[in-house]
Amino acid sequence: MRKSLWIFISLFLFLGIAAGCSDKESEQGKQKETVSGDLAPLEKRQKVVIAEDGAASGAGFYIAKEKGYFDDYNIDIEFTTFANSDDMLPALASGEVDIAGGVSTASFFNAIAQGIDVKIIADKGHYFDGNSYFSFVIREDLQDEIKEYADFKGKRIAVSSKNAVDDYIFHEMLKHAGLTEKDVEVVLMSDFGNMLAAMGNKSIDAALQIEPLITQGESQGLHVRFGDATDYAPEAQIAMVLGSPEFVEEETDVSLRFMAAYLKGVRDYNDAFLHGEGLDEVIDIMTKHTALKDPEIWKKVGVTGLDPDGSMFVEDIKDQFDFYNSNGAIIGDVDFDEAVDPSLAAKAVDIIGEYDKK
DSSP: OHHHHHHHHHHHHHHHHHHHHHHHHHHHHHHHHTTTSSSOOOSSOEEEEEEOOSOGGGHHHHHHHHTTHHHHTTEEEEEEOOSSHHHHHHHHHHTSSSEEEEEOBHHHHHHHHTTOOOEEEEEEEBOOTTOOSEEEEEEGGGTTTOOSGGGGTTOEEEESOSSBHHHHHHHHHHHHHTOOGGGSEEEEOSOHHHHHHHHHTTSOSEEEEETTHHHHHHHTTSEEEOSOGGGTOTTOOOEEEEEOHHHHHTOHHHHHHHHHHHHHHHHHHHHHHHHOTTHHHHHHHHHHHSSOOOHHHHTTSOOOBOOTTOOOOHHHHHHHHHHHHHTTOOOSOOOHHHHBOTHHHHHHHHHHOOOSOO
């Protein structure tokens, strides 16, 4: 009898322990399945290669990586760099690279027109109203002379490139001012840093400058901001997230989760810089991944606009193409219905919901 009782107790304890372990394993499985709050993680860890050079507009990638949003989906991120887009675009089209950042240039559109198949899938840079990160500055000593955009007439203006987004923004300003390129003296200056020196020696009067050099030049008394780029280009699409066709259209389980994680990173960026939520943490991430290492400067600069739902100004992308084409810089045509694919971002937003702080 005593032996039978002992066997019964032992069996009871074993079943209890087994049931506890089963419940624990079930709970762990449940936690794993819903850790991101929306999509279950991939069954097998997947690597996504991003061509990114440390530009501030890559904030969504950096934040999502550092805060574990990619890890939540079982995605491993690898950053790689290319010397120029001539090398990067073929690698993207072939699937060697999954994701890249790109800016509008005539050569970019020509590559697509000539058969380099890449997809423009989400926003990676636009203007925040009234605090543009890429805008005009004038020499500090010219403030009494240049009071409105029409006063740029006869001035020496530095622009970093022809037939690129810089050139497009420059001409949008001229149109707003009622001027043409013949009314000003254009100084091509590919290095934004050299524009500071040119301001210092008074060899230029104005420049289309970029952060953090806008803030740096102001602190050194070399130039001051003049107006804001949203005065004449409020819906300019400065940079874009590009995707490999294979990644976007075939590896759909991975690409959808990638986009959801990316947008979560972008939303944290907006929370930080527009609403002051988690600002120090986000700045720490930005100083780790970009060339701007001073946290205090990050609190002063005009930062890149990043849409929390990934939305792009598609009509402006087309307008940029038309501008380059009018200059005779385009060879061939681009099917924008094929090249621009916002559906991935839209699907991700359907899952994680729209950003609620716009």
